[in-house]
Amino acid sequence: MPGSLSTLKVLCAALAVLFVIAHPAAAQLSFKPTAEAVQEDKLLNALREGDKIAGRITIPDATAANLIQPAGRDWRDFQRNKLPIIGGIAIIGMIAVLAIFLMVRGRIRLQRGFSGKTILRFASFERFTHWLTASCFIVLALSGLNISFGRMLIMPLFGAEAFATMSLYAKYAHDYLAFPFMLGLVIMFLIWIKDNIPGKLDLQWIKQGGGLLANGQHPPAKRFNAGQKGIFWIVIIGGALMSVSGWFLLFPYLPADVTALQFWTVIHAVIAMLFIAAMLAHIYIGSVGMEGAFDAMGTGEVDLNWAKEHHALWVAEEQAKGRAPSGTAPRAVPAE
Amino acid sequence: MARVKFLCDADRCIECNACVTACKNEHEVPWGINRRRVVTINDGKPGERSVSMACMHCTDAPCAAVCPVSCFYTTADGVVLHSKDLCIGCGYCFYACPFGAPQYPKVGNFGSRGKMDKCTYCAGGPEADATPAEYAKYGTNRLAEGKLPICAEMCSTKSLLAGDGAIIAEIYKERVMKRGYGSGMWGWKTAYSDSPTG
Numbered sequence: 001m002p003g004s005l006s007t008l009k010v011l012c013a014a015l016a017v018l019f020v021i022a023h024p025a026a027a028q029l030s031f032k033p034t035a036e037a038v039q040e041d042k043l044l045n046a047l048r049e050g051d052k053i054a055g056r057i058t059i060p061d062a063t064a065a066n067l068i069q070p071a072g073r074d075w076r077d078f079q080r081n082k083l084p085i086i087g088g089i090a091i092i093g094m095i096a097v098l099a100i101f102l103m104v105r106g107r108i109r110l111q112r113g114f115s116g117k118t119i120l121r122f123a124s125f126e127r128f129t130h131w132l133t134a135s136c137f138i139v140l141a142l143s144g145l146n147i148s149f150g151r152m153l154i155m156p157l158f159g160a161e162a163f164a165t166m167s168l169y170a171k172y173a174h175d176y177l178a179f180p181f182m183l184g185l186v187i188m189f190l191i192w193i194k195d196n197i198p199g200k201l202d203l204q205w206i207k208q209g210g211g212l213l214a215n216g217q218h219p220p221a222k223r224f225n226a227g228q229k230g231i232f233w234i235v236i237i238g239g240a241l242m243s244v245s246g247w248f249l250l251f252p253y254l255p256a257d258v259t260a261l262q263f264w265t266v267i268h269a270v271i272a273m274l275f276i277a278a279m280l281a282h283i284y285i286g287s288v289g290m291e292g293a294f295d296a297m298g299t300g301e302v303d304l305n306w307a308k309e310h311h312a313l314w315v316a317e318e319q320a321k322g323r324a325p326s327g328t329a330p331r332a333v334p335a336e
Numbered sequence: 337m338a339r340v341k342f343l344c345d346a347d348r349c350i351e352c353n354a355c356v357t358a359c360k361n362e363h364e365v366p367w368g369i370n371r372r373r374v375v376t377i378n379d380g381k382p383g384e385r386s387v388s389m390a391c392m393h394c395t396d397a398p399c400a401a402v403c404p405v406s407c408f409y410t411t412a413d414g415v416v417l418h419s420k421d422l423c424i425g426c427g428y429c430f431y432a433c434p435f436g437a438p439q440y441p442k443v444g445n446f447g448s449r450g451k452m453d454k455c456t457y458c459a460g461g462p463e464a465d466a467t468p469a470e471y472a473k474y475g476t477n478r479l480a481e482g483k484l485p486i487c488a489e490m491c492s493t494k495s496l497l498a499g500d501g502a503i504i505a506e507i508y509k510e511r512v513m514k515r516g517y518g519s520g521m522w523g524w525k526t527a528y529s530d531s532p533t534g
Contacts, residue, residue, distance in 0.1 A: 036383035037347065040520030043377070055387075056379040058353060059370055066436050067375040067389055068526055076398045076432040147404045147426060155406060164405040164422035171424050252427055252449065253442070262431050 044070070050259055063256055075262045079269075083148060087273040094277040098284045105213070108290040110305055118301035119315065119324040126191060127300050133184030133235075136177045141276050143170035148269065178246055185239040192232060195223040201313075202226035223314040231282050238275040241267060339414040340457060341501035341528070342488065343508055344388045346519045348495035351376055351386035355487035355496055359390075362458070362486045363475025369439045371455040372487050385519050388487070388496050391416065391437035391455035392527035399429035399438060413479070414501075415457040420473045425449040434526045457498070458485040501528070 043053050052069040122130070146154065146167060155163040204219050205226035211217040212227075219225070224232065245268040248255050255261060286293050292306035304325060307315045318324035351374050359365065359372045372390035393416045400408035400416065407422035408429075418429075427449055429438040440449035451473075460477030463470035470477060478486060488498035497504040505521065512518035 037517065037519050038377045038383055038385045040346075040522050040525075044525065053377065055375040055377040057373060057375055058351075059356070059373055061368065061370060061373075061439075063436060064370060064373045065375060067377065067387055068434050068523060069436065070434055070526060072398055072432045072434045076402050079402045079428070079432070147428075151404050151406055160406060160422060164407065164424060167405050168424045171426060249427070258431060258436065261427070265428075265431060 044068070050074075052259070063258060066258065069258055071259060071262065075265070078266060079148075083269050083273075084152075086270060087145075087148060090273040090277040091280070094280045098281060098289075102284075102288065107288065108212070110291050110303070111309055112305050114292070114303045115305040117304040117325045118295075119304050119307050119318060120300055121296040121302045121307065122300045124300065127297055129184055129187045129191065130297055132180060133188060136181035136184060137279065139173050139177050140181060141272070141279070143174040144272055145276070146170050147174075175250060178243075178250065181239075182243050185236065185243065188232075189236050192224075196229045196232040198226075198229060202229060218309050218312070220312045221310065221314065222317070223311060225310065227285075231278070234275070234278045238271055238278070241271045242275065245271070338500035339502075340393070340499060341414070341504060341524075342390065342392060342457075342485075343497040343501075343504045343524070344522050345495045345497065345508055345511060346385040346387045346522060347515070347517065348493040348511075349374065349386040349388055350493055350495070352492060355388050355491055358486045358490050359455070362478075363456075364471075365475065366441045366453065369441060369453050371437075371439075371453070387522045388491075389435055389523065390487070391433075391457070392435055392523045393455075393457055394434075394527040395529075398432040398434065402428045402432040404428060409462070411459060413457075413459070415459045415479070417456055417459060417461055417474075418452065418454070419462045420451040420453075421462075423451045425451055429454075435523060455485075458483070 040053075047053065047070065050071045052071070053067045054065050055067060057065040147170075150163065150167060150170075154166075158166070199222075201219075201221060202225070205211075205221060208217060208219045210225065210227050211219055245264040248261065248264045249268060252261055255264075286297065292303050295302045295306075304315070307324075315324060353374050356370055356372050356374060360370065363371065365371055372388060374386050374388045376384055376386045378384040393410075393414060395414070397408060397410065397416045399418075400406075400410070403418075404426055405422050405424055407419045408416060409418070410416050425440055427440065429452060430436070430440070437454045438452045439454065440452055443450040456474050456477075458476060458478035460466075460470045460480065461474035463473065465480035466477050476486075478484065483489065485498045488496045491497075497507060505524075508518070508521060
């Protein structure tokens with residue numbers, strides 16, 4: 001094969017030229033083993049934000065190739081100094097806002113009182129999904145807060161050993177309940193997405209402040225008003241971020257990189273604080289904050305007057321479909 | 337009391353990994369965990385250096401600062417130790433440690449971190465010195481026997497030094513003066529002087 005022979009010749013020539021240019025013998029003479037040695041100071045100074053000094057390692061554990069990662073100190077600073085401020089402002093701030101709201105606005109009452117007639121707002125499967133996710137969320141939130149603040153707030157009360165035992169079980173609960181929580185998120189997304197697409201009515205609702213501030217003002221709404229849609233999207237987007245970041249923390253050998261894990265812990269912690277604050281508002285308005293609201297997720301049946309005040313258009317739709325009692329005045333009880 | 341430290345003279349390290357092996361053998365370190373390892377910087381290039389690294393037993397240790405259950409403590413000699421009874425295997429010390437010292441045995445595929453394991457400076461743990469319980473969790477307590485860590489003791493080139501920080505720093509400085517070069521006291525700036533709270 002003449003073709004391959006000529007290729008070989010060209011290769012040999014190229015190698016010869018390289019040899020002359022590179023001249024390894026000369027390079028060896030000018031090489032000073034000590035002058036060109038790596039210096040820790042130079043490497044540290046040359047590091048960019050989040051970088052590590054790494055090298056080659058002969059053991060199988062690839063993470064061991066990182067010699068020094070100064071970013072650990074930034075992570076420590078976040079964990080010990082920044083996160084308590086973010087969490088404190090978000091959670092205590094939300095509790096304060098809700099307390100002030102309750103004091104100023106009081107409980108949002110039904111304008112026309114209870115009608116005695118009810119309409120089905122959430123079917124049993126919807127309520128099951130809600131409470132599955134909600135109960136998991138509460139345990140996840142408490143066990144998560146325990147990791148961030150337990151040492152500061154709870155450990156002094158019970159002592160290190162009892163606290164460590166409690167924290168270990170809390171960690172197990174956090175690890176395992178993540179899965180039913182994620183399942184709940186997926187189902188909620190599927191069953192409620194159709195009622196949570198933002199629309200023109202939502203602008204009107206937002207302009208009127210949802211009728212939260214003025215007594216007796218109720219912007220019209222379909223099944224979910226803009227506030228409820230907001231909660232839905234906070235849960236879906238926040239939950240998705242928690243799930244993705246949590247997945248890497250559950251399976252730390254997936255990214256197997258300390259910088260990636262640091263990033264995901266920061267995402268997990270910050271989103272968690274905001275998520276908890278948002279859910280406090282959701283819990284407030286669904287229980288103490290508004291008369292008649294809890295029934296929606298309690299028995300699933302809400303009072304017709306409540307439904308008309310808060311979701312006038314939805315009631316009209318349901319009545320048109322024949323799934324709700326009609327008429328404003330209580331119907332006369334048939335004589336038979 | 338002395339303040340004990342590690343110092344790796346990288347200009348002497350020949351990357352024989354004997355410190356790694358000796359450590360694993362001395363403490364019966366679990367499979368997959370290396371309390372000490374040798375990292376080669378600029379491998380294959382002129383001026384490459386190998387550094388033997390383990391827990392540096394930092395002043396104001398980041399692991400202790402971030403531990404959610406406060407399982408770390410510092411001995412009178414400045415050795416940073418931890419209690420495996422308290423540890424919940426959350427991984428926080430691994431995120432905060434500048435040297436990648438904390439490691440976790442994989443216990444099953446789920447919630448896959450066990451109790452953290454790291455270099456003890458051959459000083460055991462909170463259990464009574466030289467007891468079987470201490471050995472099972474943390475390995476040999478050589479310090480209690482009046483001996484220094486095995487990795488430094490058997491280093492063939494005396495690259496890895498352990499002992500009173502002031503004395504080993506002096507030995508290193510003498511070496512640098514005599515031979516005219518030194519690639520630095522690897523990790524010292526990070527572990528002992530440059531910590532955020534001093």
